[in-house]
Amino acid sequence: MELTLRVAILGTGLIGSSIGLRLRRASTAKVPIDVVGYDRYEDVARQAQKVGAIDSLVYTSQEAVQGADLVILATPLLAIRKMMEEIAPVVSDDAIIIDTGSTKSEVLRWANELFPAHVGFVGGHPMAGKTQTGPQAADADLFEGARWIVVPTVRSSERAVQSVLWVVETLGAKSMFMDADEHDAYTAAISHMPMLAAGAMFDMERLSDAWPELSMLAAGGFRDTTRLTGTDPAMAFDITVTNRDHIVHWLNRYIGALIDLRELVQSEDQEEALFRQIAESSFEYTAFINGKVGRPEVGVSLDAARISFQDFFTGEWVREKLAQVSEANERRAEEEAREGRSRRNV
Amino acid sequence: MELTLRVAILGTGLIGSSIGLRLRRASTAKVPIDVVGYDRYEDVARQAQKVGAIDSLVYTSQEAVQGADLVILATPLLAIRKMMEEIAPVVSDDAIIIDTGSTKSEVLRWANELFPAHVGFVGGHPMAGKTQTGPQAADADLFEGARWIVVPTVRSSERAVQSVLWVVETLGAKSMFMDADEHDAYTAAISHMPMLAAGAMFDMERLSDAWPELSMLAAGGFRDTTRLTGTDPAMAFDITVTNRDHIVHWLNRYIGALIDLRELVQSEDQEEALFRQIAESSFEYTAFINGKVGRPEVGVSLDAARISFQDFFTGEWVREKLAQVSEANERRAEEEAREGRSRRNV
Numbered sequence: 001m002e003l004t005l006r007v008a009i010l011g012t013g014l015i016g017s018s019i020g021l022r023l024r025r026a027s028t029a030k031v032p033i034d035v036v037g038y039d040r041y042e043d044v045a046r047q048a049q050k051v052g053a054i055d056s057l058v059y060t061s062q063e064a065v066q067g068a069d070l071v072i073l074a075t076p077l078l079a080i081r082k083m084m085e086e087i088a089p090v091v092s093d094d095a096i097i098i099d100t101g102s103t104k105s106e107v108l109r110w111a112n113e114l115f116p117a118h119v120g121f122v123g124g125h126p127m128a129g130k131t132q133t134g135p136q137a138a139d140a141d142l143f144e145g146a147r148w149i150v151v152p153t154v155r156s157s158e159r160a161v162q163s164v165l166w167v168v169e170t171l172g173a174k175s176m177f178m179d180a181d182e183h184d185a186y187t188a189a190i191s192h193m194p195m196l197a198a199g200a201m202f203d204m205e206r207l208s209d210a211w212p213e214l215s216m217l218a219a220g221g222f223r224d225t226t227r228l229t230g231t232d233p234a235m236a237f238d239i240t241v242t243n244r245d246h247i248v249h250w251l252n253r254y255i256g257a258l259i260d261l262r263e264l265v266q267s268e269d270q271e272e273a274l275f276r277q278i279a280e281s282s283f284e285y286t287a288f289i290n291g292k293v294g295r296p297e298v299g300v301s302l303d304a305a306r307i308s309f310q311d312f313f314t315g316e317w318v319r320e321k322l323a324q325v326s327e328a329n330e331r332r333a334e335e336e337a338r339e340g341r342s343r344r345n346v
Numbered sequence: 347m348e349l350t351l352r353v354a355i356l357g358t359g360l361i362g363s364s365i366g367l368r369l370r371r372a373s374t375a376k377v378p379i380d381v382v383g384y385d386r387y388e389d390v391a392r393q394a395q396k397v398g399a400i401d402s403l404v405y406t407s408q409e410a411v412q413g414a415d416l417v418i419l420a421t422p423l424l425a426i427r428k429m430m431e432e433i434a435p436v437v438s439d440d441a442i443i444i445d446t447g448s449t450k451s452e453v454l455r456w457a458n459e460l461f462p463a464h465v466g467f468v469g470g471h472p473m474a475g476k477t478q479t480g481p482q483a484a485d486a487d488l489f490e491g492a493r494w495i496v497v498p499t500v501r502s503s504e505r506a507v508q509s510v511l512w513v514v515e516t517l518g519a520k521s522m523f524m525d526a527d528e529h530d531a532y533t534a535a536i537s538h539m540p541m542l543a544a545g546a547m548f549d550m551e552r553l554s555d556a557w558p559e560l561s562m563l564a565a566g567g568f569r570d571t572t573r574l575t576g577t578d579p580a581m582a583f584d585i586t587v588t589n590r591d592h593i594v595h596w597l598n599r600y601i602g603a604l605i606d607l608r609e610l611v612q613s614e615d616q617e618e619a620l621f622r623q624i625a626e627s628s629f630e631y632t633a634f635i636n637g638k639v640g641r642p643e644v645g646v647s648l649d650a651a652r653i654s655f656q657d658f659f660t661g662e663w664v665r666e667k668l669a670q671v672s673e674a675n676e677r678r679a680e681e682e683a684r685e686g687r688s689r690r691n692v
Contacts, residue, residue, distance in 0.1 A: 127563060127565055128565075129565075147562065147563065149563075176562070185556070186556060186559055186560055186563055187563065189551060189554065189556065189560055190551060190560045190563050190564050190568050191563070191565070191567060191568065194547060194567065194568055194571045194572075195567065196607055196611065197547070197571075197604060197607075198571055199607075199623075199624065199627040199628075199631075200600070200603040200604050200606075200607045201540060201543070201600060201603070202627055202630075202631055202634075203603065203623070203627050204599055204600055204603040205535060205536060206627075206630055206634070208535065208599075210531070210532060210535065212639075212640050213532055214532055214535055214536045215634060215638075215639035215640060216493065216522070216639050216640050217473060217493065217495075217532055217533065217536050217537070218536050218634075218639070219473055219474075219475075219537070221537060221540065221541065221573070221574050222536050222537065222540055223635065224570040224571070224573045224574070225540045225543075225544055225570070225571055225573070225574055226540075226631065227567070227570045227571065228567050228570070228571055229627050229628060229631040230628055230631045230632055230635065231628060232628070233621070233624045233625035233627075233628040233629075236624045236628065237620065237621045237624050237625075240611060240620065240624070241617060241620070244611055244612065244614075247611055248608055248611055248612055251604060251607065251608045251611065252608070253550055253554075254546070254547060254550055254604065255601055255604050255605065255608070257546040257547070257549065257550040258543060258546050258597060258600065258601050258604070259601065260546075261542055261543075261545075261546045261597065262594055262597045262598070262601070265542065265586060265590055265593055265594055265597065266590065266594055268587075268590075271583075271587060274583065274586065274587070275579070275583045277545075277549070278545065278579045278582045278583050278586070279579035279583075281545040281548055281549050281552075281575050281579075282545075282575060282576055282577060282578070282579040282582065283579075284548075284552055285545075285548055285572065285575040285576045286576055288548075288552070288561060288564075289569065289576065292561075293558075293561035293562050293564070294558050294561060294562050
């Protein structure tokens with residue numbers, strides 16, 4: 001009687017190796033877990049073995065999945081399709097197959113195309129990572145407390161879904177179900193579009209004639225704002241081409257928001273609105289950073305923050321600031337009258 | 347014979363108190379430095395005294411500057427004008443007057459208007475700060491190694507400029523001369539516009555119907571990208587209304603850059619250009635973070651980075667990636683042909 005859980009990790013980079021480390025730590029005498037690793041770069045698989053992320057390594061994806069109970073596709077996103085093509089003829093009908101790609105609609109399309117009868121595939125996306133890459137950076141606690149989006153296909157069996165929930169829990173992460181399109185829309189908004197916009201901002205500054213001076217003046221704020229420009233380019237590219245429509249949608253909304261902002265900054269007679277917007281954003285950002293997330297009905301309290309925001313807004317400080325604003329406006333009007341021109345017409 | 351250097355700090359928040367701490371540390375038997383502090387909030391001045399940032403406190407700005415050799419205007423930006431109005435009748439003709447405001451054209455306009463004959467005023471902007479505010483957060487080393495933009499007026503005397511250079515050096519910072527408009531253009535590009543754009547992005551997400559889900563999916567990348575939204579709102583507002591034109595200019599350029607980006611993301615036949623742009627940005631960002639700043643002729647080497655960028659681009663990795671891209675393109679073309687439609691026309 002075979003009790004060992006046999007796991008095949010295809011792609012032993014940061015994510016694959018971190019999964020391997022944690023699963024091997026979860027191995028017990030009662031339920032032994034054996035992890036075999038494959039990476040198209042042999043030295044990456046060797047390094048994964050060296051850091052303890054896999055028990056053994058093999059030289060083809062087909063070897064890796066033979067006899068595997070659980071197959072984890074942790075390659076770069078666009079390479080997942082090729083892995084699926086390779087393993088489809090040999091993977092066991094009973095195997096559970098999961099992936100860790102950052103977009104999901106294309107991955108599910110590939111799975112439907114390449115595993116047309118398999119009921120073991122369940123898509124996934126661990127919302128965790130770090131700047132460093134490769135097995136050297138692997139961390140058994142990388143997924144601790146992180147959300148792991150679980151995206152079943154129309155064919156995923158109940159057993160497959162339950163198995164995936166067990167894997168996610170074993171890795172220390174929290175499961176969250178979504179359908180593929182919903183996942184891709186949300187991650188486009190909160191992750192993919194911001195990543196590309198950060199790059200556009202960095203490039204605009206870098207390609208400006210003033211960059212030698214700008215780069216000397218750049219402080220932590222600019223570095224943080226544009227930090228996602230440093231995302232691994234292959235990953236950024238794969239994400240972009242597998243999630244175009246949602247990214248374009250959110251780029252359009254962001255461009256619209258910036259056009260509104262420009263209007264507000266330009267209008268000298270909208271200073272009160274400008275101040276209220278800046279203050280409210282800053283206040284809400286602080287609440288967000290301090291853990292105000294989710295829907296109230298799922299147990300996150302929005303009320304405390306709302307109330308203090310009201311206090312903040314009805315407080316003395318804001319009244320003073322607005323008085324200062326109108327004083328400055330009056331002075332400017334006087335100056336303009338004195339100078340015999342309206343700056344607004346310049 | 348009076349040897350003591352008498353310093354008046356108006357506004358004893360983070361910046362004013364950090365200056366006070368460092369100047370008091372620089373006080374010697376040979377050149378004793380006495381620091382008097384004033385803040386419109388008495389408890390803030392008291393706190394500054396408690397942390398050792400000032401020797402004594404007074405209750406009006408006029409008292410503070412009487413007999414002062416060096417006057418430091420470290421109040422919020424829009425309050426600087428009022429401070430100037432208050433002290434103009436009593437400040438000594440020999441006093442050196444500096445400010446620490448984040449924009450400079452308006453400040454110099456105020457100085458010219460309110461100190462029409464004074465030769466001691468020199469504008470300034472220390473490029474340093476932290477998230478915390480107030481004298482509690484004061485740090486004698488806050489300016490260590492930071493750039494301090496020095497902005498003389500047309501009337502600033504040679505003695506005033508030399509004195510300011512001494513102050514900046516004493517604070518551990520590095521002087522950099524700019525004219526006011528140049529300063530405001532550069533900081534709009536690298537700091538003020540990114541701050542407002544971060545707020546626009548955060549607001550767009552926060553005000554979306556999907557925010558409950560988005561906020562749960564937001565990871566470190568989104569928090570960093572939008573971090574400047576948390577800037578003190580009074581400071582953000584003051585900066586915005588004193589630097590409108592430059593901010594609008596850079597907002598326009600950023601909107602243009604995003605429109606170009608959208609075009610590139612949308613076009614399935616520009617994947618090679620998309621990949622090259624993403625890879626080059628990521629590479630240049632890494633070089634920037636690792637200290638590639640300034641002009642080559644001022645001693646910063648760009649060549650090393652250029653060469654490795656060439657290596658990077660002519661390397662095997664990129665050739666493979668591009669092969670993968672065209673393979674994916676061909677497959678898509680086949681799929682489209684099979685499905686009897688062009689996705690590009692959808």
